Amino acid sequence: MPASQDIQGIIRRVAEIIIDELKLEDVTAETFSPDMDLVDELGIDSMDLATIALVLQDEYRVTIDEDDYPKLKTIRLISEYIKDKLPVRH
Numbered sequence: 001m002p003a004s005q006d007i008q009g010i011i012r013r014v015a016e017i018i019i020d021e022l023k024l025e026d027v028t029a030e031t032f033s034p035d036m037d038l039v040d041e042l043g044i045d046s047m048d049l050a051t052i053a054l055v056l057q058d059e060y061r062v063t064i065d066e067d068d069y070p071k072l073k074t075i076r077l078i079s080e081y082i083k084d085k086l087p088v089r090h
Contacts, residue, residue, distance in 0.1 A: 005083070005086060007079055007080065007083055010060075010079040010082055010083055011034045011075055011076060011079040012029045013029075013059070014056065014075050014078050014079050014082070015029040015032040015034070015075050016029045017052060017055050017056060017059065018032070018038070018052055018075065019032065021048070021051055021052055021055060022042075022044065022048060022052075032075065033075075034074060034075040034076040034079070035074050035075075035076055036074060036075070037073050037074060038072075038073055038074060038075070039073060040073075046069070049069050049072070050066075050069070052078075053066075053069065053072075056078070056082060060082050060085070060086065062082055062085035062086060063085070064081070064082075064085075068081065
């Protein structure tokens with residue numbers, strides 16, 4: 001499981017995964033706006049989102065319900081969704 005469980009760490013990792021999976025050029029995790037609409041502004045489709053969801057499920061060991069995909073429009077929303085699903089550490 002990734003070491004960084006704070007929201008900023010999750011946002012950065014989600015951005016890295018999206019950049020890698022979609023083979024985005026000219027963008028880095030630092031320059032990728034966490035509030036950019038992935039569908040409207042980046043043009044990802046449902047197949048891209050499904051692929052990203054599978055990678056995130058493996059990375060964080062969480063389940064992302066297919067019914068929730070339409071809600072996961074930005075890196076920030078995806079990251080908050082994942083953070084809410086992570087087990088609480090004591």
